[in-house]
Amino acid sequence: MDVASLYDSRAREGRLKPDSAQRALLPYLDRLQAEIEDPPRRGLFRKPQPVRGLYLWGGVGRGKSMLMDLFLDALGSKVPTRRQHFHAFMQWVQAALARVRATGAEDAILPVADEIAVEARLLALDEMQVTDIADAMILGRLFQRLWSQGVTLLTTSNRPPSDLYKDGLNRALFLPFITMIEQNCEVVELASPTDHRQGRLVGSQRYFCPVNAETRAAMNALWADLAHGQAKPATLRVYGRDVEIPAFHNGSARASFYDLCGRPLGPADYLALAGTVRVLLIDEIPRLSSENFNQARRFVTLIDALYEARVTLFASAAASPDRLYVEGEGSFEFARTASRLMEMQAADWGRVTEGQGVAEPSATKL
Incomplete structure (x- = not known):
């Protein structure tokens, strides 16, 4: 079942309240589901090509997290997926970097990214909000490696990519990551006037x-x-x-x-x-x-x-x-x-x- 069909089914069951702005995003989620379930290939026996992800942003209570979980329910177990709150994901990344550095590795980011890529083809991160300089300084290289390894990003945020780490220390060093997000993800606003929460x-x-x-x-x-x-x-x-x-x-x-x-x-x-x-x-x-x-x-x-x-x-x-x-x-x-x-x-x-x-x-x- 695709995301749009699952949305309509749950609306009929009364499990969600239909919202026109949410419905407007369903084609983007259906596109992502179709491509990640059957990614394009170059040549008969070649590896699947990377699938462009999705960056959903909008105000509080508009249903971004609900749509992410609806997508994951529609996807089921067809694609290896890692789903985390962004804050918790970065806690894990920092701990993993410390673990790898303790082995004497000169560059810990690449093996940590590779560890994630082995686990998941889809990385679903809820509420991306970058406020910590330590996180900001590693995100570019981490995700550059993840995208090069074919990992697809689905994320939600209250801010458009251009506002991430706004006014942060040494923000100029963070700007290439914003460009990478825009290159590797469709950026779509959930512009509902209704706060459902x-x-x-x-x-x-x-x-x-x-x-x-x-x-x-x-x-x-x-x-x-x-x-x-x-x-x-x-x-x-x-x-x-x-x-x-x-x-x-x-x-x-x-x-x-x-x-x-x-x-x-x-x-x-x-x-x-x-x-x-x-x-x-x-x-x-x-x-x-x-x-x-x-x-x-x-x-x-x-x-x-x-x-x-x-x-x-x-x-x-x-x-x-x-x-x-x-x-x-x-x-x-x-x-x-x-x-x-x-x-x-x-x-x-x-x-x-x-x-x-x-x-x-x-x-x-x-």
């Missing part, structure tokens, strides 16, 4: 207490609206360790307090989580005290990371923020966390409302 979040209650059947039902209803029954477990790879996310869909994640704070996670783990998700549901935050001090300390670190990244937070808890940690070691310092939790309940809080997009790592490895 906004209505789900603005005005919704964000903090539920105490934990009881009513508040559990409210959290379940929010999650049903965000995930549509399509959530899957996901794994963040952080410095060689796996951080499990029990449920993830379209940039929204759900986990219990004990999933996130009952295990020995640290700042790097929480920063990776905050950099990957845009909406997070945390279930059943308990009262905190000196008896669960380590969990409380992790919770403080988690909220700091979510706050700085402006992640939209929904939570159920045993008490209101100012009553979560009222006595014992650490209770005084927790006042800042309580204040942040209350600030994060505002209807206009979060990256979704700032036009920064929501990502969807549908693969189990981020």
